[in-house]
Amino acid sequence: MNARDAILANIRSALAGSTPPVLPPFAYRRAGEMTGEELRARFLDRLADYNVHIVRLRNEAEIPAALADRLAANGATRYVAPADLPSAWRPAGVEALEEVDGAPLSHAQLEATPSVVTGCALAVAETGTVVLDAGSHQGRRALTLLPDHHVCVVFEHQLVETIPEALQNLIGAVRDGRPLTFFSGPSATADIEFDRVVGVHGPRRLDVLFVQGD
Amino acid sequence: MTALDFTARARTSLRDSQLRRNIAKATSTIRAKTARVAGELPDWEALRDAGQAIKRQTMAELDRHLVALEASVTAAGGVVHWARDAAEARTIIVGLARQYQAGSVIKIKSMTTDEVELNPALSAAGITPYETDLADMIVQMAKEKPSHLLVPAIHKNRAEIRDLFLRELDPAAIPGGRLDADPSSLAKAARAHLRAKFLSTKVAISGANFAIAETGSVVIVESEGNGRMCLTLPDVLISIMGVEKVLPKWEHLEVFLQLLPRSATGERMNPYTSVWTGNRAAEARAGDGPQVFHLVLLDNGRSKILADEVTRDTLNCIRCSRCLNVCPVYERAGGHAYDSMYQGPIGAIVTPQLRGFEEAGSLPFASTLCGACQEACPVRIPIPNILTHLRAKVVAEKRQGLGALNGENLAMQAAKAMFDHPTLLAMALAAGRIGQAPLVRDGRVTHLPPPLSGWSLSRDFPALPPESFRDWWAKREPRS
Known part of the structure; x- marks a missing residue:
């Protein structure tokens, strides 16, 4: 018997005679209850808790100036941009390293560029989590991994309150075979004495440009 | 039982006061954090109920879910392998690494690869395994064993790690040869040391926190970004998971992504979670992740654990390590x-079931049965129940084996005969009242002669009273 059939046969004989338990109805929250203002406050509070630098914007038109400011503050004269990063977001006078289909940037190029700018798929207020799903304005995964500084644009209408709502919204991307990356603050470790420090292999600085309004 | 059992090993570590300070400091820090973030969710107990119910339901039809997972991973372009035991898992993975001509591999923290002793097998095949999780790297460099499920270098403090890094890290990672002992500087040195390896190594090996049968997706939950590096940059990704890690549906993940980080590191959410589905991402857009994905499904004793309805819940563990921190x-x-990659209360039930009582039969006894582990467990594994069940099995096995003539067994047989026969009991008590005289101090017996001296080392009991209850009962005046 091959390994597959042997393992399955062992499992079947181990389970023989026992009745599967009935799954009870779940009582945990699958939907949020917060109003817009509470939701926004909760998200920003959670981000601050993770040492994220937050910039609050009143509308999309304020993005280029805020971006220019954050890039300058991190000493970046160039940034990595997914090919579909909206031109309305791009600051004038800062060089964007374009990721164009068919001509991907090399790991060395990404590594040598100080910052990356992306949008996101959605964000979760209760945990301060931002999710990338390889969709619009995000590019492939390496783009947001190798530069040391990630600036992520999050619109208020992209907020959900809870993790269950986020996963319900992401099933389409998963069925399409798109990878997901959840990030909650910059990279961190608690491996030494369970003492949490920020900044290991992933981007060590994370900025969120939070655009209010629907 | 092995010559060197839990008690003997614990005696050694109890003498190391530095070690005890390191562990006490770390576990008290994490206990406070986990209690706070678990307590802030209004539906924490409901999430635990759901986690337990989903896991129990999954185990009850494990064969069906594994077949579904195999189909969905294959449909997404992945290659599924099955390994009956550790040796088969090693053969598969070493074979794959050879096939892709890997001189070295980068690894994401995985207890399953420790369980199958993959690293020595890779090294023997001329393939250098690099652990990339900070704590795993520390343990690997120090040539030690992990001492905690989640933070395997918890036994070392910052000063010890600094000294290790000065000896072992690439000198280029420590500019000027000066390294401070604060965790932040140590993390920075580790980043510099591993950077080149992330960028140049072609094959990565990972475990899996969850795999979704419905979609063929695999999930890695991590903090440092070493996981993202390994899952994104190499050409080939090989993941190994115990068969119990499968979840039937995508929606089940919403429960465990809440339970795991809050129980493990005491965060509302861990810094990074990656979800990938076969090699579809690489196919869809040039260079997004490994072009080749292999998934190894490991049994290695798990189907045996499944067969006993009392121990079956052992498989529900999501490796958060909260039971260690409260124990x-x-x-x-x-x-x-x-003496295992699985330590603490969960280790005391997992290890003997995976490795057998001959080797690990002392572990079910390494507990006071206080119940703190079950109370903390996010999927409500009844660890104390399973411990006592395993104790009974260990004793039964000893009784059947050559050990039937050992002192403990003979004493228990004698005790059974005595309690079965009132006359024998009365005689024994009478003899005890006389015999105990040299042992009694202030009405208590504090030291027994060998072979009982070990038992009385940490226990006192009251001296036998001058008159037994039976004697008193027989002598008393009838009421009516």
Whole structure:
């Protein structure tokens, strides 16, 4: 018997005679209850808790100036941009390293560029989590991994309150075979004495440009 | 039972006061954090109920879910392998690494690869395994064993790690040869040391926190970004998971992504979670992740654990390590006393079932049965129940084996005969009242002669009273 059939046969004989338990109805929250203002406050509070630098914007038109400011503050004269990063977001006078289909940037190029700018798929207020799903304005995964500084644009209408709502919204991307990356603050470790420090292999600085309004 | 059992190993670690300080400091820090973030969710108990119910339901039809997972991973372009035991898993993975001509591999923290002793097998095949999780890297460099499920270098403090890094890290990672002992500087040095390896290594090996049968997706939950590096940059990704890690549906993940980080590191959410589905991402857009994905499904004793309805819940573990952090025995004895990559209360039930009682039969006894582990467990594994069940099995096995003539067994047989026969009991008590005289101090017996001296080392009991209850009952005046 091959390994597959042997393992399955062992499992079947181990389970023989026992009745599967009935799954009870779940009582945990699958939907949020917060109003817009509470939701926004909760998200920003959670981000601050993770040492994220937050910039609050009143509308999309304020993005280029805020971006220019954050890039300058991190000493970046160039940034990595997914090919579909909206031109309305791009600051004038800062060089964007374009990721164009068919001509991907090399790991060395990404590594040598100080910052990356992306949008996101959605964000979760209760945990301060931002999710990338390889969709619009995000590019492939390496783009947001190798530069040391990630600036992520999050619109208020992209907020959900809870993790269950986020996963319900992401099933389409998963069925399409798109990878997901959840990030909650910059990279961190608690491996030494369970003492949490920020900044290991992933981007060590994370900025969120939070655009209010629907 | 092995010559060197839990008690003997614990005695060694109890003498190391530095070790005890390191562990006590770390576990008290994490206990406070986990309690706070678990307590802030209004539906925490409901999430635990759901986690337990989903896991139990999954185990009850495990064969069906594994077949579904195999189909969905294959449909997404992945290659599924099955390994009956550790040797088969090693053969598969070493074979794959050879096939892709890997001179070295980068690894994401995985207890399953420790369980199958993959690293020595890779090294023997001329393939250098690089652990990339900070704590795993520390343990690997120090040539030690992990002492905690989640933070395997918890037994070392910052000064010890600094000294290790000065000896072992690429000198280029420590500019000027000066390194401070604060965790932040140590993390920075580790980043510099591993950077080149992330960028140049072609094959990565990972475990899996969850795999979704419905979609063929695999999930890695991590903090440092070493996981993202390994899952994104290499050409080939090989993941190994115990068969119990499968979840039937995508929606089940919403429960565990809440339970795991809050129980493990005491965060509302861990810094990074990656979800990938076969090699579809690489196919869809040039260079997004490994072009080749292999998934190894490991049994290695798990189907045997499944067969016993009492121990079956052992498989529900999501490896959060919260039971270690609340355990008074772990806090004092340390992880190395368990002699396994699975330590603490969960280790005391997992290890003997995976490795057998001959080797690990002392572990079910490494507990006071205080119940703190079950109370903390996010999927409500009844660890104390399983411990006592395993104790009974260990004793039964000893009784059947050559050990039937050992002192403990003979004493228990004698005790059974005595309690079965009132006359024998009365005689024994009478003899005891006379015999105990030299042992009694202030009405208590504090030291027994060998072979009982070990038992009385940490226990006192009251001296036998001058008159037994039976004697008193027989002598009393009838009421009516």
